[in-house]
Each structure stands twice: as structure tokens, then as C-alpha cells.
Amino acid sequence: MMTNAERLAEKCPKCHAIPGSPCVDPLGEPTSRPHKVRGPGQLDAHLVAEAQRKAERQKARYGPLFREIAEREVAVESLESIRERKRYEAARAAESRDIGIIRQCNRGLAWVRLWGVRWGMAEVIGEDRAKAIWENMLRVYGNNLPYIESALRRCLTTTVPRELGFELRFEESRKNANNADGRYLVCVDRWEPTSPVMTPAEYDERFPKLDHEFGYVDVDEPDDGGLFDRMMAAFAA
Numbered sequence: 001m002m003t004n005a006e007r008l009a010e011k012c013p014k015c016h017a018i019p020g021s022p023c024v025d026p027l028g029e030p031t032s033r034p035h036k037v038r039g040p041g042q043l044d045a046h047l048v049a050e051a052q053r054k055a056e057r058q059k060a061r062y063g064p065l066f067r068e069i070a071e072r073e074v075a076v077e078s079l080e081s082i083r084e085r086k087r088y089e090a091a092r093a094a095e096s097r098d099i100g101i102i103r104q105c106n107r108g109l110a111w112v113r114l115w116g117v118r119w120g121m122a123e124v125i126g127e128d129r130a131k132a133i134w135e136n137m138l139r140v141y142g143n144n145l146p147y148i149e150s151a152l153r154r155c156l157t158t159t160v161p162r163e164l165g166f167e168l169r170f171e172e173s174r175k176n177a178n179n180a181d182g183r184y185l186v187c188v189d190r191w192e193p194t195s196p197v198m199t200p201a202e203y204d205e206r207f208p209k210l211d212h213e214f215g216y217v218d219v220d221e222p223d224d225g226g227l228f229d230r231m232m233a234a235f236a237a
């Protein structure tokens with residue numbers, strides 16, 4: 001078993017937190033303790049245990065009289081096969097949608113636009129700050145575009161403070177106070193404007209939203225030689 005401190009020194013496969021940074025929940029808020037699967041091989045162990053539980057459940061469904069048959073018939077999924085299956089499911093989910101390609105193109109366009117916001121932000125608040133904020137966004141939200149967008153907007157149009165960087169420190173006197181090894185996280189970089197950089201209206205004007213995702217397809221009606229109109233006229237009469 002790894003301690004939470006040991007887990008923190010590793011990258012998290014679940015929330016993609018980098019070594020030294022706390023795990024984050026789906027909303028980007030730091031969690032009180034790191035994810036259980038964080039650390040070398042932890043995710044694999046987790047998946048294997050899950051496969052084991054699944055097989056046990058399946059065996060239990062055979063009932064007490066058929067335990068031998070259950071042992072013979074129910075196989076525990078191997079780690080390789082789990083990995084293969086997850087890879088397959090991800091690929092299938094991305095490709096099997098009717099509009100999978102269009103979605104991916106739209107996503108690319110959205111990224112291009114978001115980089116535009118990032119460069120625009122650099123023009124307003126300076127490259128240093130913009131870079132720190134942008135990297136924080138990518139680290140915390142990964143490729144979740146809507147979250148990045150709304151957080152950038154919050155940074156620029158409000159005075160809500162945002163913690164950008166953390167440092168893991170050690171102090172002898174803290175040993176066994178809050179945790180066993182005396183390490184603690186300190187926020188070393190913070191975005192805290194005294195007044196909003198721009199108003200929401202200015203933001204929307206400067207960084208207009210693309211409407212490509214919400215566009216419509218104009219389908220021409222087939223030419224029926226006026227049949228539909230004649231029919232409706234007949235109904236009215």
C-alpha cells in the first residue's frame with residue numbers, strides 16, 4: 001500500500017495531475033486525498049481487482065450447486081485483455097458516431113479559437129501571466145474545452161482568485177501534525193486581479209463564439225411538380 005504522500009509524487013492516471021500536484025475532481029477542485037489508482041501500477045492493480053470481482057459475481061449467479069461448473073466456465077479477464085477492450089471501446093466510441101469526423105473537426109476548430117483567446121489574453125495581461133493561466137487550465141482541465149473556456153472567462157471578467165501553482169514543502173516541526181512526513185502544499189502562484197480585466201460584453205466582442213457547431217444544413221425540398229400544393233388545395237375544398 002502506498003501512502004498518500006507517495007501517491008502525490010506520481011502522475012495520476014485518473015485525473016492527469018502531474019507529480020507534486022493534488023488530484024482534482026471532475027470540476028477541477030483539488031480533492032482531499034489523492035486518487036487510489038495514483039502511483040506506479042496502481043491502475044493496473046485496480047483493473048485486475050475489478051475483473052476479479054466481476055468474475056466472482058458471475059460465479060455466484062450459478063448458485064451453490066453448480067460451483068464446479070462456474071469455476072470451469074467463468075474466466076477472469078486478464079489485464080492485457082482489459083487494456084485491449086478499453087482501447088477498442090474508446091476507438092469505437094470515437095468512430096462509430098455518424099458525425100464522428102465532423103465532431104472531431106469541430107473540436108479542432110474550437111481549439112484553434114481557444115488558442116486565439118489565449119493569445120488575446122497575452123495581449124491584455126502580458127505573456128507571463130497569460131502563460132501561467134493557460135498552463136494551469138491545461139493541467140487542471142486537460143482537453144475539456146468548455147471548462148477551459150469558462151475558467152478563462154472567469155479569470156478575465158471577474159476578480160475571483162485562482163491558484164495557479166503549488167509547491168510541495170517540508171518542515172520538520174510539521175511532522176506528525178497534519179500528516180506523517182511533514183510535507184505540505186503551498187500555493188506559490190495566484191491570479192488575483194484587483195478589478196476585472198474586461199467586462200463580459202468586451203470578452204464576447206473580442207472573442208466571439210464560433211457557430212460552426214450549431215449551424216444548420218439547408219436541405220432543398222424535392223420538386224414534386226406542385227403536387228403537394230394541389231393536394232392541400234383539394235383538402236381545403
Ligand SMILES: [Zn+2]
Pocket residue numbers: 012013014015016017023024034035038
Ligand atoms: Zn487523480
